[in-house]
Amino acid sequence: MLVAGHLYPDLLNLYGDRGNLIAFARRCTWRNIPVTVREIILGEPVDFRELDFLFIGGGSDREQGIMAEDLRRHRDNLGEAIEDGLVVLAICGGYQFLGHHYQTGTERVIPGLGLLDLYTQAGPRRLIGNCAVEVELDGRPVRITGFENHSGRTFLGRVQPLGRVLAGYGNNGTDGLEGVRFRNVFCSYLHGPLLPKNPRLTDHLVSLALKRVGRNPALAPLDDRLEERAGAAALARLGLG
């Protein structure tokens, strides 16, 4: 049984982010891989090492403040789980919070969890729009699409980006990089939500989760014609048809 955790679904569920859990769970179920979604509620005890997949979304500024306060208490436990290969997908606010800090426009520095070598700086205007990124999955290039909406500009230290921006802004609108990849942690600015729109990325995460618990990571193919058509339409909207 794979356990997929949704961190603070009450707080961090902007832009349909719960679709990421829906996609992860459905694509397991369609292949008869037993899976359960566990909602991690604010203030309740949690051991991240017991999870196979963790999703961290974003919220409004106020909601993210509440999350930060609570998650700080679990920092070491989350860090251990990540070292142990926990598969994590963090989007937007969740992504930023895994880094060293977030520098707001007003010279205020909000400390992050410092689990990933990156930091974020508030920018003068929001970076909004459809976005396409080329990522490498199992040595093969895959084009993923989504919608970004962030004012933070993220800069990477000694970590790999998730991919290269084909259209849109990505991490900061300047260096052409998008997201981050560190061990089995995947971070991105792409909402959409990301996983339902990009089934190959979803399957990659499922495989990694299976591998970690010593199960066969090879996945049976599914009928993904609708997803492929949606992805093609999204790329066409960006002039990348």
Add this chain to the structure above:
Amino acid sequence: MDAKLMIAISSGKTAAQCSQLLGHHGSSLPGKVALRLYPGTLRALAARAERGVILVTGTNGKTTTNNMLARVLLEAGYRVICNREGANLISGVTTAFLRKATASGHLEFDWAVLEVDEASVPGVAAEVDPRMVVVTNFFRDQLDRYGELDKTVTLIDDALGRLPQTQLVLNADDPLVAQFGGLASPAVFFGLAPHARVVERRHHTRESRFCPLCGKELNYAFYHYSQLGLFRCPDCGFRRPEPEVEGLQARYLEDGVACTIRRGGRDYPLELPTQGFYNLYNALAAFAAGTLLGVEPERVIESLESYEPATGRLQRFRYRDKPVYLNLVKNPAGFNESLALLRTDGRRKDVFIAVNDNVADGRDISWLWDVDFEVLEELQRNVAGFVCSGLRGEEMAVRLKYAGVALQKIVAEPNLKEAVGRALDGPGVAAYFFATYTALWPVEKVLRSRVTPERGKQHAGSRPSIS
């Protein structure tokens, strides 16, 4: 009259004619032109009101509430200016006045009843000095235009704070709206009492579960839908205000909804000739506003009971023997209520969904994942097929797939005309058409070429504007 105003009015009216000649509807261009030539145009025209200006705002129900209230006032014998087309930015509001003005700038009316986009409320209110503001509800909508819901609410809060004389008409059941009762302005609340459909479970798209005043989690005795319900903050004591206008015994009729409105200790039964539970809220808001403005409650009820929905507000058509419904969907709360219609209607039906991602729709379509399509896992038994169309129709199809709808029931057809035809000619005995803002008018146009309107002539001027 001021020469600059004269020029602005006549230029605006010329722009309207040109734009109509070019085949556009011109529901906001005239105002844009006039405001450019003379920024004081709206202020000058609104000041002509014999009685006053009323603004209707909020995420959902603006158009319907506004049209209901305009009808109430019209049928009470007043001369009313109303921006019926949903052209609800400052340019569209100004256009509504220009349209009623003569070329020489002459304009007489009693009331202006104006639906105003949330983000435009501060700008419009500063110009028109409203006598009354009606706030329907706040849900997440078109995030990429406004940032976050919190910001929208703060924007309106600030605007209302500058209007201490203005009568507020507020939804008691929405904590985000009810908090405005704490402002200096006089406030009257409308709300719904518990009834058969209330839910006790938590729901995915509940917009704000936290007290808008102190941030603690709110306690709910029940929910109507989304965050609307009987709420109370355990910490600071903020709670649903006792509504002066309350809907009791809300229930579904065969082709409408009904309740008993209690006001000032008296009961007024109401039967609305349109489906959609949320329309009761719109009617309660219009009833509260209309009676406050001095219209007899019985006359308000009469006007509401003969209300005809505007374009895409559960507009009814007939195709051969098949009833056909067209409804605008623009945010999770509204779409969830549209899906509730499928539950109410037990007939076998075809469902059509058109999703566009133009600016007026919200370019970010991720909100589709905040809609509780998972209810279709069960409801699909009574659905012959789903046809998805629009610029992002394929994406809509993916959403249905992940909601658990059987693949063989999902069709993605980018060609709108083909897609409408497929749904109309489907094996169902009823058909439901849902469309986002910029898809609504094209869908209606195709529908109109195939079907007959259910009742009377739907006013031709009611097409939505993409202002």
